[in-house]
Amino acid sequence: xxxxxxxxxxxxxxxxxxxxxxxxxxxxxxxxxxxxxxxxxxxxxxxxxxxxxxxxxxxxxxxxxxxxxxxxxxxxxxxxxxxxxxxxxxxxxxxxxxxxxxxxxxxxxxxxxxxxxxxxxxxxxxxxxxxxxxxxxxxxxxxxxxxxxxxxxxxxxxxxxxxxxxxxxxxxxxxxxxxxxxxxxxxxxxxxxxxxxxxxxxxxxxxxxxxxxxxxxxxxxxxxxxxxxxxxxxxxxxxxxxxxxxxxxxxxxxxxxxxxxxxxxxxxxxxxxxxxxxxxxxxxxxxxxxxxxxxxxxxxxxxxxxxxxxxxxxxxxxxxxxxxxxxxxxxxxxxxxxxxxxxxxxxxxxxxxxxxxxxxxxxxxxxxxxxxxxxxxxxxxxxxxxxxxxxxxxxxxxxxxxxxxxxxxxxxxxxxxxxxxxxxxxxxxxxxxxxxxxxxxxxxxxxxxxxxxxxxxxxxxxxxxxxxxxxxxxxxxxxxxxxxxxxxxxxxxxxxxxxxxxxxxxxxxxxxxxxxxxxxxxxxxxxxxxxxxxxxxxxxxxxxxxxxxxxxxxxxxxxxxxxxxxxxxxxxxxxxxxxxxxxxxxxxxxxxxxxxxxxxxxxxxxxxxxxxxxxxxxxxxxxxxxxxxxxxxxxxxxxxxxxxxxxxxxxxxxxxxxxxxxxxxxxxxxxxxxxxxxxxxxxxxxxxxxxxxxxxxxxxxxxxxxxxxxxxxxxxxxxxxxxxxxxxxxxxxxxxxxxxxxxxxxxxxxxxxxxxxxxxxxxxxxxxxxxxxxxxxxxxxxxxxxxxxxxxxxxxxxxxxxxxxxxxxxxxxxxxxxxxxxxxxxxxxxxxxxxxxxxxxxxxxxxxxxxxxxxxxxxxxxxxxxxxxxxxxxxxxxxxxxxxxxxxxxxxxxxxxxxxxxxxxxxxxxxxxxxxxxxxxxxxxxxxxxxxxxxxxxxxxxxxxxxxxxxxxxxxxxxxxxxxx
Numbered sequence: 001x002x003x004x005x006x007x008x009x010x011x012x013x014x015x016x017x018x019x020x021x022x023x024x025x026x027x028x029x030x031x032x033x034x035x036x037x038x039x040x041x042x043x044x045x046x047x048x049x050x051x052x053x054x055x056x057x058x059x060x061x062x063x064x065x066x067x068x069x070x071x072x073x074x075x076x077x078x079x080x081x082x083x084x085x086x087x088x089x090x091x092x093x094x095x096x097x098x099x100x101x102x103x104x105x106x107x108x109x110x111x112x113x114x115x116x117x118x119x120x121x122x123x124x125x126x127x128x129x130x131x132x133x134x135x136x137x138x139x140x141x142x143x144x145x146x147x148x149x150x151x152x153x154x155x156x157x158x159x160x161x162x163x164x165x166x167x168x169x170x171x172x173x174x175x176x177x178x179x180x181x182x183x184x185x186x187x188x189x190x191x192x193x194x195x196x197x198x199x200x201x202x203x204x205x206x207x208x209x210x211x212x213x214x215x216x217x218x219x220x221x222x223x224x225x226x227x228x229x230x231x232x233x234x235x236x237x238x239x240x241x242x243x244x245x246x247x248x249x250x251x252x253x254x255x256x257x258x259x260x261x262x263x264x265x266x267x268x269x270x271x272x273x274x275x276x277x278x279x280x281x282x283x284x285x286x287x288x289x290x291x292x293x294x295x296x297x298x299x300x301x302x303x304x305x306x307x308x309x310x311x312x313x314x315x316x317x318x319x320x321x322x323x324x325x326x327x328x329x330x331x332x333x334x335x336x337x338x339x340x341x342x343x344x345x346x347x348x349x350x351x352x353x354x355x356x357x358x359x360x361x362x363x364x365x366x367x368x369x370x371x372x373x374x375x376x377x378x379x380x381x382x383x384x385x386x387x388x389x390x391x392x393x394x395x396x397x398x399x400x401x402x403x404x405x406x407x408x409x410x411x412x413x414x415x416x417x418x419x420x421x422x423x424x425x426x427x428x429x430x431x432x433x434x435x436x437x438x439x440x441x442x443x444x445x446x447x448x449x450x451x452x453x454x455x456x457x458x459x460x461x462x463x464x465x466x467x468x469x470x471x472x473x474x475x476x477x478x479x480x481x482x483x484x485x486x487x488x489x490x491x492x493x494x495x496x497x498x499x500x501x502x503x504x505x506x507x508x509x510x511x512x513x514x515x516x517x518x519x520x521x522x523x524x525x526x527x528x529x530x531x532x533x534x535x536x537x538x539x540x541x542x543x544x545x546x547x548x549x550x551x552x553x554x555x556x557x558x559x560x561x562x563x564x565x566x567x568x569x570x571x572x573x574x575x576x577x578x579x580x581x582x583x584x585x586x587x588x589x590x591x592x593x594x595x596x597x598x599x600x601x602x603x604x605x606x607x608x609x610x611x612x613x614x615x616x617x618x619x620x621x622x623x624x625x626x627x628x629x630x631x632x633x634x635x636x637x638x639x640x641x642x643x644x645x646x647x648x649x650x651x652x653x654x655x656x657x658x659x660x661x662x663x664x665x666x667x668x669x670x671x672x673x674x675x676x677x678x679x680x681x682x683x684x685x686x687x688x689x690x691x692x693x694x695x696x697x698x699x700x701x702x703x704x705x706x707x708x709x710x711x712x713x714x715x716x717x718x719x720x721x722x723x724x725x726x727x728x729x730x731x732x733x734x735x736x737x738x739x740x741x742x743x744x745x746x747x748x749x750x751x752x753x754x755x756x757x758x759x760x761x762x763x764x765x766x767x768x769x770x771x772x773x774x775x776x777x778x779x780x781x782x783x784x785x786x787x788x789x790x791x792x793x794x795x796x797x798x799x800x801x802x803x804x805x806x807x808x809x810x811x812x813x814x815x816x817x818x819x820x821x822x823x824x825x826x827x828x829x830x831x832x833x834x835x836x837x838x839x840x841x842x843x844x845x846x847x848x849x850x851x852x853x854x855x856x857x858x859x860x861x862x863x864x865x866x867x868x869x870x871x872x873x874x875x876x877x878x879x880x881x882x883x884x885x886x887x888x889x890x891x892x893x894x895x896x897x898x899x900x901x902x903x904x905x906x907x908x909x910x911x912x913x914x915x916x917x918x919x920x921x922x923x924x925x926x927x928x929x930x931x932x933x934x935x936x937x938x939x940x941x942x943x944x945x946x947x948x949x950x951x952x953x954x955x956x957x958x959x960x961x962x963x964x965x
Contacts, residue, residue, distance in 0.1 A: 011214060011245050018206045025202065029195045037188055044181045050106060051174045057101045058167050061117070064090045064097065065163070069156065072129065076136055076144070084133065091125040113166045120159045128152050217246045221253065228257060304331040308438070312445040316452045322349035325418075325442060333403070333431060335420035340407075341365060342416045342446070343374075365417065369404060374414045379405045379436060381427050390423075401426045407439050407446065415446060472574035475561070480507025480532055483569065492554070492574060507532075517549040524556075531558035531570050544577070553581040598639065601632035637927050644910065644925075656697040656783055660807065663692040663701070667724055667735065670705040680719030683709070687726040689733060693807040696784045704780050704788075707773040708737050708800050716741030716797075728806070735802040744792035752790070753778040825870040825941050826850040830860045830888065831906065832878045836926075840873060840906070843930035847938070857881035861891055868897055871937055876907040876915075889918050902940045904933070 071087035074080060098121065102114045128147070135144040308328035315321040322340055326349045330338040337352035339361060346362050353361075364370065373380070386398040400421050407416035418439070463486070466473050472489030476482050482505050489495075493514060495502050502510055511528060515521045520543075527543040534541075542557035555577045561569045608625040611617070617625065664687050671683045694701070712722045720740030727734055744752065753774050774788075781788045785805050792798035827849050831837040834855060841851045852869070854860035858881040872892070876885035883891075885905065892898040902921040912923040922936050 014213075015210065018210075022199070022203060022206065025199060029199070033188065033192055033195070040181065040184050040188070044177060047177050048174065050104060051170060051177065054101065054104050054106075054110065055167065055170045055174070057097050057104065058163065058170060061094060061097045061101070062160075062163050062167070064094050065160065068094075068125075072132075076132075088125075088129075091121065094121055094125075109166065109169055113162070116159065116162060120155070123155060124152075128155075214246065217250075221246070221250060224253065228260070301332060304328050305438075308332070309441065312441050315445070316449055318347060318449050318453065319349070321445060321449055322347060325349065326351045329418070329420065329435075329438075333420060333422065333427070333435065334425075335403075335422045336400075337421040338419070340416055340418045343414065361419075370417055373404050373406050373417060377406050377408055377412070377414055379403065379432055381432070383426070386423065399424060403427050403432070403435075405435055405439055407443050409443050409447060415443065470576075472576075474502070474572050474574075475569055476507070476532070476572065477569045478532070478567065480510075480528070481505070482510050489574060492552075492576065517547050518545050519548055520545040527556065527558075528572070531560075531572065534558075534560060551578070552576055553578045598636070601636040601639075604632040605629050605636075656700060658696050658784075659698065660693055660695055661698050663694050663733070663735070663804070664689075664726060666698065666702055667705060667726065670702055670709060671724060674706070674709050674713060677710075678713050678719075681713055681716060681722050682720075683722045683724070685724045685726075689726050689728045691728070691806070692726060692733065694733065694784075694804045695807050696804070697780075700780045701784075704777050704802065705737075707777050708802075711773065712737055712739035712741065712798075712800075715739070720797075731806050733804040733806055735804075736799050737802075738797065738799040740797040743794040743796055744790065744798050745794050753788070826852065826867075827871050827873060827937065828852050828854065828860065828863065828869040829873045830854045830857065830878070830885070831873070831875045832856075832880050833875075840930055840933065843934050844873075844937070847934045849934075849937070855880055857883040857885070857888060861888060864888075864892065864895075864898060869901060870941060871902045871904065873904050873906055873933070873937070874920075876905060876909055876911070886918065889920070893919055904937060904940070906933070 068087045068090035071083040071090075075083040075087065094117075098114060098117050101110070101117070105111050105114060132144055132147055132152070135141075135147065305328075308324065311321065311324040311328070315324060322342075326338045326340050329335070330351050335351075337350075339348065339350045339353055339358065341348040341362060343365065346365070348358060348362065350358050366374070369382070381401055381403050383399055383401055386400050390400065391398060400423050403420045403422075405418040405420070406414045407418065409415045463484070466484070466486035467488070469486065470488055472492045473484075473486045474482055474489055475484040482502050485495075485502050490502075493502075495513075502513070505513070507528070511525055515524060518524055523543065524545050527541070530541065542555060544553065544555050546553050553576075555575045557573055557575075559571045559573075560567060561571055608629050612622060612625055664685075668685055671685050675683050709722065709724070716722070716739045718741075721738075722740075723736070723738045725736045725738070727736075777788055781802060787803045788800060789803075790798055790800045827844055829837060829841055829844070829851055831840060831853075832855050837853055837855060841853055844851050852863065854863065857878040861883060872888075874885045874888060878884045885907065889903060892901060892903065903919060904922045904924065905915045905920045906924045906926065906928075907915075908926045910925050912925070915923040921940055924933060
């Protein structure tokens with residue numbers, strides 16, 4: 001690289017040649033490396049595939065042999081012909097596998113094992129097994145045992161051991177192949193590392209040669225160029241025989257150095273001539289600067305005057321106008337200080353005056369010199385000695401000239417006072433006359449500002465009034481141009497505050513703006529045109545349109561606006577009636593749905609009741625009809641209860657009796673009940689929760705589960721699996737209810753939990769329902785500090801998830817339990833409905849209680865004075881007698897001997913809170929299951945004499961454990 005032949009070549013060519021050599025080495029090394037690695041990997045894959053194939057065939061052989069041996073033994077043990085046939089059927093399979101193994105043989109061990117396999121198959125299936133079967137079928141058990149002892153068993157076990165050894169050999173062969181591959185990979189990695197080191201060394205030699213051949217000469221040239229730039233003497237020491245770029249550069253630099261030296265001599269001579277000319281130009285420049293100063297002063301004065309006039313003409317904001325007057329007046333008259341103050345509201349602006357000085361001036365605005373100015377309405381000047389605070393660093397006497405200027409309105413009244421101070425330079429009469437003409441312009445501008453402020457105040461007041469309304473309001477003139485809009489309209493159509501992008505738009509522009517997402521575009525245009533063209537007082541019309549993007553329904557109406565019986569414009573009002581529209585739709589759907597849902601069970605009840613009244617029926621058919629009437633009555637009761645639940649939720653009167661209980665038994669109970677309602681669904685319950693205790697109202701939770709599982713059945717018309725999965729996650733107990741039904745559209749969202757909401761789909765319209773169930777579920781879960789959510793894939797099913805707070809349980813043993821005979825308890829049943837009285841009494845009698853009936857409240861109260869019952873079932877509304885249920889409760893609580901008697905209220909009134917507050921133990925709202933009533937009565941009576949401990953759950957809340965015993 002350092003010989004002359006290399007130096008004659010281009011530097012670029014040298015670099016390219018070296019790079020070609022370097023890249024060629026990389027390419028060759030990489031190609032060889034990839035080839036050897038590919039060959040090694042391919043050899044390993046083929047060898048491994050062969051070993052794995054042999055291992056699979058051997059395992060299949062082992063399995064087939066064991067199957068045959070076990071089937072033969074089973075045949076000898078039980079005489080099952082199927083086992084014999086299956087054992088004999090294994091021979092062809094084993095021979096087939098033997099041929100496959102022979103084809104895959106790769107060493108002597110494989111060939112030897114195949115030979116042993118064929119020999120064993122001939123021995124066992126051809127020689128030994130047929131003879132053993134013949135002995136067994138002939139009943140020659142001793143010959144069969146002798147055959148086994150004479151070597152059959154030993155031969156069989158020996159071959160199985162041989163098979164195990166052969167399989168171990170295959171595993172060792174596979175491990176050997178893996179180890180060979182790892183060793184080869186290590187060798188290739190070492191070779192690659194050596195190759196990389198070689199490339200790095202080679203690259204280092206290339207870089208070092210390039211630096212020696214190029215870097216050192218370039219450094220010398222750079223130093224020479226730096227010396228030339230700094231004016232130092234320098235020479236170029238580069239090999240003159242170099243023909244590359246560096247040689248060319250050094251030659252050019254030498255020529256440039258000689259050229260610079262020649263030109264430097266010429267420039268020195270020219271510089272002396274220019275210095276002489278410069279002295280002449282300085283003298284001329286001084287004269288021109290003086291003339292230019294005079295011109296600039298006049299120009300600045302004219303610009304300030306024009307700018308002040310422009311501000312007086314165009315400014316409508318009071319403070320900006322006052323600031324502009326003071327600023328430009330001080331510039332025009334070159335004042336050092338200035339002040340303007342309005343007499344009416346004492347608004348002011350100042351320049352060069354402290355805030356205390358301004359306040360002092362405002363305080364004495366009607367006194368002293370100001371009073372003279374206001375009285376005579378003529379400008380005047382005074383000369384005064386500058387006080388010490390104004391002198392600064394000056395000493396001796398200095399004077400200030402103060403100019404007082406009045407601003408007189410068109411009514412010849414002084415509206416403002418201006419005062420300007422100029423140090424050491426008096427005001428000339430010509431200046432004062434010029435300023436008087438300016439004050440007239442100021443007066444006109446101030447009056448214009450005053451009128452604007454009055455109108456703007458009125459406009460803002462009107463705008464504020466309009467902004468308080470919830471309807472969108474716009475005012476347009478006779479040509480349809482928008483004059484005014486309110487805040488509600490801007491929020492409705494997403495325009496800027498106060499409608500700045502609507503105000504001023506002509507008819508076509510603002511209609512196009514509003515029509516962007518309007519469904520009734522042409523009708524809206526016709527409505528607006530009709531509103532503008534109608535020219536009668538008190539002639540209004542209305543129109544309803546829908547907005548697609550925001551799903552709004554808007555009612556718009558117009559009213560012509562007149563002033564002195566002259567049409568000045570039209571007011572258009574946009575009222576959002578979306579909620580009213582949706583409520584009307586929901587009411588219509590609700591009435592239709594409720595009519596259908598009520599009439600359907602009533603039709604069945606009336607129809608079957610009529611049949612039973614007018615026809616003689618067989619007992620089984622009569623039972624079937626009664627069952628149908630009972631089920632339809634339960635359905636009707638559930639529907640009415642849903643309506644009542646929603647009403648109580650809206651009124652905030654829904655009550656819950658929360659207790660600790662296990663959730664899984666409730667889930668299983670609801671699932672078992674609903675399994676009987678369908679034959680095409682399979683309801684599965686799974687639990688992965690270690691603790692399923694919750695705090696809640698058991699009946700309400702049953703209502704939630706019944707609703708959700710019932711919906712899963714109802715909205716899976718083609719059947720399928722319904723899975724209830726209980727599990728814990730992140731400190732929450734969750735229950736997933738999954739079906740394979742119709743699914744829920746993506747656009748529904750949380751609207752599905754809204755009252756009366758039903759998915760708008762023909763498939764679902766065929767399925768009954770009021771749209772109340774999920775709203776009730778949501779309310780109940782919220783009341784239990786839980787939540788209900790759902791995920792769904794439309795057409796494939798849905799999953800509703802219930803979430804409950806974690807509740808832990810602490811168990812203790814029951815130390816004592818006493819069996820109680822129900823017949824020892826005497827109950828008073830006070831009910832004015834005789835049919836219901838008989839029904840309740842019969843249920844209690846069937847459970848062994850002694851019952852006394854009362855339909856009259858007075859009679860019941862007399863009986864309580866004579867006899868003390870164990871419990872009282874009490875109706876609140878008692879039509880017979882002079883007392884009601886509340887009177888009886890108060891009477892019992894006042895009597896010492898009756899105070900502890902448990903009272904169970906049975907009423908059609910839903911006043912649970914009042915009942916419990918007055919001492920009732922339980923409160924049943926009609927209708928209800930009388931069987932549940934008897935259970936509650938028994939539990940209450942047992943509780944009175946109960947001893948010992950029970951399973952008690954406790955809740956972890958904020959680090960404290962709350963227990964309930």
